[in-house]
Amino acid sequence: MQHLNDYARIVNNYRNLTRTERFIIWTRFNIIPIKEIISEVSSRGKLLDLGCGFGALSYLFAFMHPRLIVSGVDPSYQRIERAKNVHAIPNNLNFIHGQIDEIDEYDFDTIILIDVLYLMTEEQQISILRKCRERISSDGRLVIKTMNKRHHYRYKLTVFTSLLIKMVKSLFSSDKILGVRENYSGYHNEDEFTRILARSGWKIVGVHDLPLKYFIYPNIIYTCKIQ
Numbered sequence: 020m021q022h023l024n025d026y027a028r029i030v031n032n033y034r035n036l037t038r039t040e041r042f043i044i045w046t047r048f049n050i051i052p053i054k055e056i057i058s059e060v061s062s063r064g065k066l067l068d069l070g071c072g073f074g075a076l077s078y079l080f081a082f083m084h085p086r087l088i089v090s091g092v093d094p095s096y097q098r099i100e101r102a103k104n105v106h107a108i109p110n111n112l113n114f115i116h117g118q119i120d121e122i123d124e125y126d127f128d129t130i131i132l133i134d135v136l137y138l139m140t141e142e143q144q145i146s147i148l149r150k151c152r153e154r155i156s157s158d159g160r161l162v163i164k165t166m167n168k169r170h171h172y173r174y175k176l177t178v179f180t181s182l183l184i185k186m187v188k189s190l191f192s193s194d195k196i197l198g199v200r201e202n203y204s205g206y207h208n209e210d211e212f213t214r215i216l217a218r219s220g221w222k223i224v225g226v227h228d229l230p231l232k233y234f235i236y237p238n239i240i241y242t243c244k245i246q
Contacts, residue, residue: 034106129159165206209226223242
């Protein structure tokens with residue numbers, strides 16, 4: 020497992036995690052290409068983790084970079100409350116329940132969207148991307164981790180796995196795994212997503228199209244700046 024010590028530090032910081040919540044955080048550290056995301060994030064300034072969920076990555080960046088001010092934002096009250104229910108919150112980290120347009124801050128140096136956009140329709144994606152553009156500094160970076168539909172077999176296997184997880188959980192537990200998809204219209208190949216970014220006022224300055232070592236998921240990371 021990558022960042023094993025970071026995972027242990029963060030998961031042990033939470034109070035009374037359920038098995039489902041522990042599994043979600045474990046998945047974040049096992050499947051998400053953390054090393055590549057870290058390489059795109061400044062070690063100082065202001066970071067917005069949009070759609071932070073339980074805040075695992077927000078904690079990671081706050082612990083790693085004491086001079087980085089981290090804001091974790093999520094529309095789920097349950098997840099934000101879980102993110103705050105820990106033994107210690109570092110001084111450079113705060114959590115906000117709400118949407119991006121409910122945030123008072125501007126001029127973020129980095130905004131990260133990790134496994135958020137593919138859960139939305141294309142018009143919702145464009146709306147969020149435009150709001151990110153309003154909140155970022157003129158030379159700031161937008162880092163997006165999403166799914167690349169171009170990898171057909173991995174894409175289809177991802178869809179199948181998501182449906183299988185949902186089915187198994189419905190049979191054996193009422194404890195819902197948050198984030199299991201209902202539809203897959205938010206997946207795009209690189210050309211499609213480039214057009215969406217351009218419509219939203221962004222240009223791509225870097226791409227990590229990630230290999231199979233990251234389990235089955237067709238991960239891709241886009242680093243973007245304002246057009």
